Amino acid sequence: MSLEKASGAGTDPAADRASESSLAVVIMAAGKGTRLKSKRPKVLHEIGGKPLVAHVIAAAAGVVSPGDIYVVVGHEAERVRKAVAATGVRFVEQTEQRGTGHAIQCARQAIADYANILVLSGDAPLIRTETLGELRRFHQAEKAAMTILTAVPEDPTGYGRVLHTASGEPDVEAIVEQKALTAEQQGMNEINSGIYAFQTAPLVAHIDKLRANNAHAEFYLTDMAGLLRAAGERVVATRVANADEVLGANTIAELVALDATLRAGKAKQLMAAGVTIYRPETCVIDTGVEVAADTVIEPFVQLLGTTRIGADCLIRSYTVIENCRIGDEVQVNQNCVLADSVIADGARIGPFARARPGSEIGAGVHIGNFVETKKTRLGKGAKANHFAYLGDSEIGAGTNIGAGTIICNYDGVHKHQTRIGEGVFVGSNSTLVAPLRVEDGAYIGAASCITRDVPADALAVGRGRQVTKEGWAAARRKRIAESDQKSGGRRA
Ligand code: UD1
Ligand code: MG
Numbered sequence: 001m002s003l004e005k006a007s008g009a010g011t012d013p014a015a016d017r018a019s020e021s022s023l024a025v026v027i028m029a030a031g032k033g034t035r036l037k038s039k040r041p042k043v044l045h046e047i048g049g050k051p052l053v054a055h056v057i058a059a060a061a062g063v064v065s066p067g068d069i070y071v072v073v074g075h076e077a078e079r080v081r082k083a084v085a086a087t088g089v090r091f092v093e094q095t096e097q098r099g100t101g102h103a104i105q106c107a108r109q110a111i112a113d114y115a116n117i118l119v120l121s122g123d124a125p126l127i128r129t130e131t132l133g134e135l136r137r138f139h140q141a142e143k144a145a146m147t148i149l150t151a152v153p154e155d156p157t158g159y160g161r162v163l164h165t166a167s168g169e170p171d172v173e174a175i176v177e178q179k180a181l182t183a184e185q186q187g188m189n190e191i192n193s194g195i196y197a198f199q200t201a202p203l204v205a206h207i208d209k210l211r212a213n214n215a216h217a218e219f220y221l222t223d224m225a226g227l228l229r230a231a232g233e234r235v236v237a238t239r240v241a242n243a244d245e246v247l248g249a250n251t252i253a254e255l256v257a258l259d260a261t262l263r264a265g266k267a268k269q270l271m272a273a274g275v276t277i278y279r280p281e282t283c284v285i286d287t288g289v290e291v292a293a294d295t296v297i298e299p300f301v302q303l304l305g306t307t308r309i310g311a312d313c314l315i316r317s318y319t320v321i322e323n324c325r326i327g328d329e330v331q332v333n334q335n336c337v338l339a340d341s342v343i344a345d346g347a348r349i350g351p352f353a354r355a356r357p358g359s360e361i362g363a364g365v366h367i368g369n370f371v372e373t374k375k376t377r378l379g380k381g382a383k384a385n386h387f388a389y390l391g392d393s394e395i396g397a398g399t400n401i402g403a404g405t406i407i408c409n410y411d412g413v414h415k416h417q418t419r420i421g422e423g424v425f426v427g428s429n430s431t432l433v434a435p436l437r438v439e440d441g442a443y444i445g446a447a448s449c450i451t452r453d454v455p456a457d458a459l460a461v462g463r464g465r466q467v468t469k470e471g472w473a474a475a476r477r478k479r480i481a482e483s484d485q486k487s488g489g490r491r492a
Helices: 013-018 054-062 077-087 098-108 129-141 198-207 224-232 252-272 473-485
Strands: 025-027 069-073 090-093 116-121 145-150 161-164 172-176 192-197 235-239 302-304 318-322 335-337 366-377 385-397 406-408 416-421 432-433 436-438
Touching: 025 054, 025 098, 025 366, 054 069, 054 077, 054 116, 054 129, 069 077, 069 098, 069 473, 077 090, 098 198, 116 129, 116 198, 129 145, 129 161, 145 172, 161 192, 172 224, 172 235, 192 198, 198 224, 224 235, 432 436
Parallel strands: 025 069, 025 116, 069 090, 145 235, 302 318, 318 335, 366 385, 385 406, 385 416, 406 432, 416 436
Antiparallel strands: 116 192, 145 192, 161 172
16 A cells, blocks of 8 residues: 555545645656666666566555656656556656756646656666655655755765755755766765655645756756755755665666665565575576575575465576466476476476476476476376487377487477376377377387377387397408408508
8 A cells, every 4th residue: 555545645646646645756767867878768777676676666656656756758758668567567658868857847747736856867766655655754854945865875976966054954955966976075975865755735836946957957956955055945855774775877887786686685585484595695686586485595596577386396507487377395396497487396307407488397396407498287196217309299298208309399380288197108209290299108119209189198110120130240340351351451
């Protein structure tokens, strides 16, 4: 439930907005991100497997409902809209990117009816819902026109700095951008996070006073601090305890540093919940991943996307699992690549196995080394222990797939299905040409090429008969030795 609803606001959106506590969130996400030197718009660069702006939206969605979140889009607007449309947020266009102040000017209509707004930066993804809630409470308690979220990081270089009034904290005189710092201001280490709370009325009343008289000829939202103060309004700052939470990603180096921070936090969270992660700094675990207690993750494992792993599993080194659902007591050995698949309790996978999308590996199934599955369901206790391709197929419970079995699912034009029943034995090095049905309890001789359906409990053998010629090899050796002697051993 959003805090907005929790604060007792009604269900009529128009009335909500008119109420004193009504709150919108504006996320500035229109910039190009020139310093990233990338074709991709900055806010779509990913950390923790998710675009920067998606992290910011997720944090904001804990404070207000998605319909009260306005994302300012501009550079590659369509791409940004598409990436986050499913969250239900609204969009504001900033056709020309003329600075953060201009971004908020563009949102003027959208925010007019709300009493207060929180402004977030689309490139500061580690902000937490709790901190936004605290910012809002502080802002309202201080009855400020503008409240700036600040931090004191190890290295403040590049950030705007907060200049307090003579009366000191929390009152703020102005925000000074890095490039405008005077020699004696260089030492100021309290940074502007780019995250603010505003009372909407004074913001809208004074925002047209912004001037683009700075290094970048842009309209800086940061100048609102000085403008509001000059207009007799109250401007204050509140600090976050952990500066990491508000750092921005303006360069690739900063982006990967935020990714590392986020993933370290994720690993810590999983460990606190009973998951053992050896050498967590070597593992890549996306924020959307869930792992149950008593599962052990070895070094250099990647768990990506929406992967969910049950309890008492062992995930061994160099395995990559993306968007999979894995049950309890599953062992995934080294170097497996599993994607968009379901693996039931007690299965044993790999080493060197690959489950491609649509694989459903049943309970207790063994998938061994160099086995590839795709759109294939293996019933309880089935085994494919070595070297096989199993595509577009259904394999019944307890069936054994011999080493080197290939399902020929593709005729060069279409894909076809293969259905293998329960308790079937497929001999090694068999080729199963789809479409094909092999009924329960059937037995396929090794090295068969099976092109026709096999009835239940039958034996099918599809290979040339073996011919054995007694003494043939010895006779051949003798023949060769005699001919060599005749030619005087003058063989090339
Ligand atoms: C900004 C602040 C700086 C602060 C820092 C914190 C200004 C002038 N400076 O600097 O004081 O320390 O954030 O991270 O605001 N954007 C738009 N439209 C625009 C320009 C930017 O939507 O016309 C968006 C960007 O996409 C980005 C956010 O606003 O998500 C911040 O812009 P950015 O260029 O990253 O500002 P900083 O230089 O980091
Ligand atoms: Mg920035």
